[in-house]
Structure formats: structure tokens, C-alpha cells
Amino acid sequence: MIKVTVNGTAYEREVEPRLLLADFLRHELGLTGTHVGCEQGVCGACTVILNGDSVRACLCFAVQADGAEIETVEGLGTVENLNPLQQAFQKHHALQCGFCTPGMLMTGVDLLRKYPLATDGEIREGLSGNLCRCTGYEHIVQAIRSVVGDWNKHGMDSK
């Protein structure tokens, strides 16, 4: 039996010890926004924020998340009310197929919360654990760049 809080909602579930956190979120809780691209911790599509840090949900067992507070893409904003980073991704065309996008957003949120991101080089370095095969990253970097100032100034991430 594990207890986790996901996007502010508390859940209690009985799980197999070998169940991956990514599969738990997707199949047990129905939060299918977290995607699985490699199950080896390389592609970053499954990135979620666990107790304030970005982690690979495919490299973590659900039982390891017992007691944790987890944020997934479903917690960022809604279709009617996208958060500033989601809006920037749309405005700058920072997604094509959309499969890596939840992981990119969660990594982006983590970077924006923690680092000044003064240069594009820092943004690129910060994104280097997330693979995107569609965009060539150009527009993703532009999207994150466009919100850095406001994010730092106004704390647009109101969590």
C-alpha cells in the first residue's frame, strides 16, 4: 500500500513492488499525460517532478514514491487555461508530435524554478536530458527563453 499526492490529490493504492512509477501514473491513476519513450531513463519523456525535483518516472518504482508529492503535466494548466510555459510552447511552435512535450514541460518548469537561465546555452544544457525528434529544439529554446524574465520576476509558477 502506498500513499502519494499527485497534482494536489491524495491517492492510496496497493501496488506490485515491480510496478514502475510511470506505469502507476498512467495505468493505475489514468494520468496518461506522462509518456514512456525508452524505459531506460534516456529520453526524458516520462519526466515528472517528485518532491520538487525532476525525475524519470520510468527509473523509479511506484513503491519508492510512497509519501511523495508528485507533479505531472496534468497539474500545469488546462486546455482552457494554459500556464505561461504551455502558452509559450504554443506561441513558439515548440511541439510537433507532442510525445516528448510533457517531459519537456516538466523539465522546463524545474529549470525555470531553479536556475536563472541567463543564456540559451544554459537552457540547452538544461534540456539535454530530454530528447525531441521533431523540433530540432530551436523553438523549445525560444519558448523557454520567452518566459524566463516574467517567471523570475512574478513567480508565474504559483505552486
Added chain:
Amino acid sequence: MPGSSPGMTRSFCGKHSWPSFTVREDDTPSSLLPRLRCLKMDVDARPKIIGARVQRVEDPALLTGQGRFIDDINLSGMLHIAFCRSDHAHARIVEIDTSEATAMPGVAAVFTAADIAGTFQPIRATSRMADYHDTELAVLAAGKVRYVGEAIAAVVADSRYLAEDAAACISVTYEPLGDAIDPVAALEDGSPLLHEEAGTNVIVSRTFHRGDVEAAMEDAAIRVAETFRMHRKTPTAMENRGYLADYDPGRRALTLHSTTQVPGIVRDALVEMLDIPGNRLRVVAPDVGGGFGGKASLYAEEVLVCLVARRLGRPVKWLSDRLEDLMTTTQAFDEIVEAELACDGEGHILALRADCIGDVGAYSVYPWTAAIEPVQVVSFLPGPYRVANYWARARAVATSKAPTGAYRGVGRPISAFVMERLMDMAAARLGLDPLEMRRRNMVRAEEFPYKSASGIVWDRCGFMECLDTVARDYDALRRQQAEGRAQGRWIGIGLASYAELTGLGSRISVAPGMPVNTGTETATIRIDSTGAVTAQFGIASHGQGLETTLAQVIAEELGVRVEDVEVIHGDSAGMAHGTGTFASRSTVLAGGAAIVSARTVREQVLKAAAHMFETDIGDLDAAAGRIFVKGTDRSMSFRDLAKALYSEMGRFPKELREEIELQATRMYDPYFGTTSPASHLTMVEVDPETYRVTILHYGAADDCGRVINPLIADGQVHGGIAQGIGAALMEEVVFDDAGQIQTASLMDYVIPTAAEIPTMSVQHVQTVLPDNLGGFRGMGEGGTIGAPAALANAITDAIGLGVKVLPMTPERLFRLIKNKQE
């Protein structure tokens, strides 16, 4: 009229419509030919919706985790499949023991080739080409295996976890048959044969010939020759392949949800294989997480889930993991090309000769065949240049590796790599600047339409304009390079130009000799009784943003807003015929179909409105979802019009109501297709200690005709270039001598991250092809074609040693330089 050019007039059809381009009446087609520059679009005159940076309608769902990808679909009673796969490259299957797996908890069934034999009609990719040997799609390996990773048995269980547990307990006894790994060795007599009935491993052979190459070579002032090698890639979409089959025993109907780029092609093939009529066999592509060609072929697993679902009467899902994807998704770009170029003393090309061996892997994929890549390497090799004398041969050699298929650029990245290296080699020999070498040989505006040495006809487009555009940075980069080199830095500049055929019509097969027509596209556009517009297509967008760009085209043609149009695609049930999205076709073909269908519906809308306004059709126009009487304040919404026509009694006489149809299904066939050229210019620095290649500048100029959405067009080029950078510097599928794949994880098959990809400058030249509906040219693949060639030339320029192998990894660069130093 500011900005407009001679030879062009604008026609206005009302104050609310946009300028369109028409050719002056005194212009005959032949007099148009030298006027290419005059046909360039005036950017300021871009219509309001086509050409606008419209934000994508696809995005909100994808940004909030509300996408619906294959693994997000779960049906009641659904079973999961895991495969037992071959760990031998080429071996006879002596025995398969499934007894332990069958008895395991949660296992519903286990299938081998023997268990499914007779339950379907096998399929082969046929071709019109002579010297072609087709191969049967092996749903499960029967008798023998031909590559590591080939599916041998399928376990069906309550969960994927249980299915994998059981698959691991299947034991297979093999008798090795001798491997055919090296394509050159596999050519030779006595090599183990993958398909004994073919009598050879050369399953495709084709020769191109123009002029007298021997004589031209003899007369040449200079000749340059080299053997080039491009090593194998895999498309690596971020979403792995997956299939979910749902069989309805009552209706004897099957729905397949598939991560496919080609639902129409899959539907047609499955109807043949499963003997279920097309009206009861539906193939749906949900949100698909990238394809790049890797999801454009019919796959064994795709057929198998259907067979199992029908047999068990329950929904069945298989989702590839990354290991399976890297082992079994079609691979590409695996060629050896021996080539020679001859020029006169001024650098004009006299002759070109090439011999290409394509390592195509174990099977000829459906429907493209094994010809798709090697034959295209030599048919596109002459590039955008005048080549009077040409001889080339392509041979596709079967080896014990995963089959090759379509991958972004298909063959042309190799063509451009070879030809552009030869151009630089010739320029260096003659002491000519590489830019000047290209200018001297490129087909000029007055020469279009130009029949290339391999028989491809280049239509009027901006070959030289692309080169000139990208070369605006050339002198400045050369100065920077000189400064850097003065400080001892290894900096080099590379140019690459190419031309490709896109948006192919029914006259030309996408893959040489392939008998399947992919040259038409149909759109059904309908206005329902609420005034909402629904447009259905046979394409299957999987990241290209076609829901947005096609909505832009329809909105503009029909006179509604983008948000009024719902674009439906990726569902075989919606269309009588469709293929999918591949080969840079969807904007050209679906865009054209959207235009003809929308124009037909618009006529009907205006006819109905003319009755309601009691005026002539000529007095009416439509824009932003309203129909209005020009020059007055009288207007009505599409909603009111639809409601009146469909639902309100007495508004229309019976005859008129029966006559007006607010929907249309029209087909578009560009017949030949469109030419899409581009030039790329890059500057790189090689680190003399780590041999890392850093890209200091990357510029690309393409001609994709009229741009529908600049945001999306730029994104397509960025993504293509990034894949080309991966192909040039990092990516290689490696097999050992026993055919074992060494790059079966994303730690070993390395694709670029944001840290390796530079900021890119992308420009669109936009020469409009007048007789092409909409003026669009295909552009989805181009970035990947130019980048490997430009980078190979830049690295060569940086280190002074010719790059003949890609990817040029740090290790290869180190060896190249060390060998020279020794």
C-alpha cells in the same frame, strides 16, 4: 502597385477578398519560363490566413497531457502481447517450446507461425521493376529467422508484465545457417542466401544511362573519384510503435488502432490478408508520436494483433519497447557509393558515374519494396546540376539485419552527400571556390523544365535563389574562418545544394516501380445543420500540424475562420481511398484537395445565400464565417444559412433545396508533383583534442512554394536539419560480425540533444508554381537531405582531409587525422 513585379497582375474579387496572382493574358506558357524571378511571391501581399503564423489547433490537448496516443487507449477485456524474438541473425528454427509459457499465470494463448498458418493470406511487396525479387512479410518467422529481433512467438496475457514474463520462458532451438552481414560479401556467389528462392541476395538491380560517359571522362580536364559510405540509421520516433486490434464477433468487423503514417495503405493490405471487406475493417491512427518513415510500412506485429484479436474475440494490444523499436522498426541510409565526376577546365560537369550498393536488410518492405532507397540514391545523385553524361547502377543487397524502409529524405541524403563532396573535390582540384563551382553547374531559370540525367523533370523553382539566399552569409563566414584559422583553430565551411521531388502525383511512384498509387488525395468538406465545417482527409498527420494548415487553407477558400473548421484525418473509415502522410506529400495533395473541395462548397453556400438575399451570386462574398452582399451592410452567418437550408420549413423551394448540397468530395492529383530545392551553408569547428565537431553557423534556404504557416514551415526544417546533423555526426546502427545489434538502447544509438543542435537560420524562397493548385511544394524531408552533405564538406574544409564516411564521429575523425599524420 508597390512590391509587385512585371508579369504579374492582381485580381480583386471584392473588398473583403485577398489579392491573388494571375498571369497576364498576353503571357503564353513559353514566355513564362524565363520569368521565374517575376513569379516570386510578394510577401506583403500574402493573404490573411494562408501565410499567417496561426497557432496550432493541435497544441492545447498535447500541452496538457490530453493527447490520445496508442498506449492511452484501453478497452475493456483487453489483452497484451509480448514477443519471443530471434537472437540469431540467420538460422533454421529447429524447435520452439512454448509449453512453460502457455502454463504461466495470466497467459491466454501463445502463437507461433504454425498456429497462425492458414488464418490469413500472406502478402508481398510487388514491383514493376525488372530484376526485383519480392519477399513475403513474415508475420511470425516460419522455418527460419533472418535477423536478430525477428518475431518468433507471441504471448498473449492479461498484462504486459505477465506477457513478458512468459515470453522469456519460451525456448527456441536454432541451427545457424551462416550470416550475410557485410553487403559486399553478401553480393558474392557462395554467400549464404536469405531468400533461397531468389537465387541471389541482390533483390533489386537497376541501371541509369545518359550520353557517353566513357568519352566524356576521356576528354575531361579533371576527374575526381571516391568511395563513400553512409552508415545505417533508424528513424527513432519518440513514441515506439504500437497496435491495438478490436474485433467485433457479432458484426465480424475489425478496428485497428495503429501508430501508422499510412492507415489507408494498412487498411487495403489487411483487407487482402484477412478477407474482411473494407467497410468492416477500419484502421485508425490516433495521435502518433512521430514517424519519419519508420511508421510508414506494414509491420508483422500490426497483422498479428488483428489475427489474435479475431481468434480470441477480445481486444489485443502490443506496444513496442525501445529495445524492440531499435531492433525491428525499419532502418535506412545504409549505402556504399563508388562515384566519379569529370569536369572541364572551368569546372563545368562533363560526366558522372556511380555504383551504389544498398544494404537493405532481411526483407523487401510492404509496400515500398527494397528499391525505395538504393534506387533513389542514384536517381537523385545528379542533383540540381546539368549533367550531360551519366551512368549509374544501384543494387539492393539482402543481409541478416532489420529491413530498411522509408526514413526522412529516403536515399537523397546519401545522393547529396556523394554529389556535394564530389563538387567540392572538383572545385579544390581546379582552385575554384565551392560557391562558384555550384553556380557554374546549377540548372538556370531559363532551362526549366529540366530533365535531369536520371530522367527526373525539375519544374520551375528557385535552385539559384536558394543558393544566393543562403550565400548572403558566405563572405562574412569566410572572413571569420580566416580569423579563426589564423589563431590555429580548425574551422571549416560547407555548402550543399540539392533538389527533390515532393507531392508526387499519380504519374510517378513514390518508391521506384511500386504499383500502389499514392498520387491522389481526396477531401470531403461538409457544412452541417449548425453551420460547422468538417473536413476529412486520407492523410495522417503525426506532428506536421496538418490539422492547422489544412484548416487555414479551407478557412481562406470557404470564407470562414480557422477555428470554424474541424479537420479529421488518420481514419480509413472516413474515405473511400487514402494512403497517409509520407514523402512530403500531404500539404501539396491534401492542400490541393482542400482547395477544390472548398471551392465547390463555397459555390453552394453562395447559391443558397443568393436565394435568401434575393440577389445575384456575383454580389456575394464570404469571409470570417459570414456571407455578405458586397457594398452593403447585409450579411448572415454560416450558421443561420445552414439552419435555414437544412432545418427551417418553407425557406427554400423544394427544387432548390434538393439542388443545393453543402458538402463536396473532390480528388486532387498533381500528376507529376513538385520540385523542392534547397541550399545549406554551415561552419564548424573541430576540437583538436576531443575531435568534437561544434556547429558555429547553420543556414538553410529552401523553396517550398507558398508557405501556409511560417511557424510550422520553420519547425519542419529545424527538425529535418537536426536529424541530418545526427546522421552526419552521431547516429549509426552498429552490428557485429554475427549480426548482433550493438546499438539497441538510446545510450548506444545516440540522437542529438538540445546541447548539440545549434541555432538555425531558415529562409523560404517561395517561388510559386503557377499550374499547381495552391502553389505549395512539399518540404517535410528537406532538412535531413542537405545537412549531412554540408557538414561533410565543412569538416573536410576544417581538417584538410576528405570526409568519405558518415557519421563522422569523434573516433572516426581521430582515426582519419591520426592515419594521415602517421
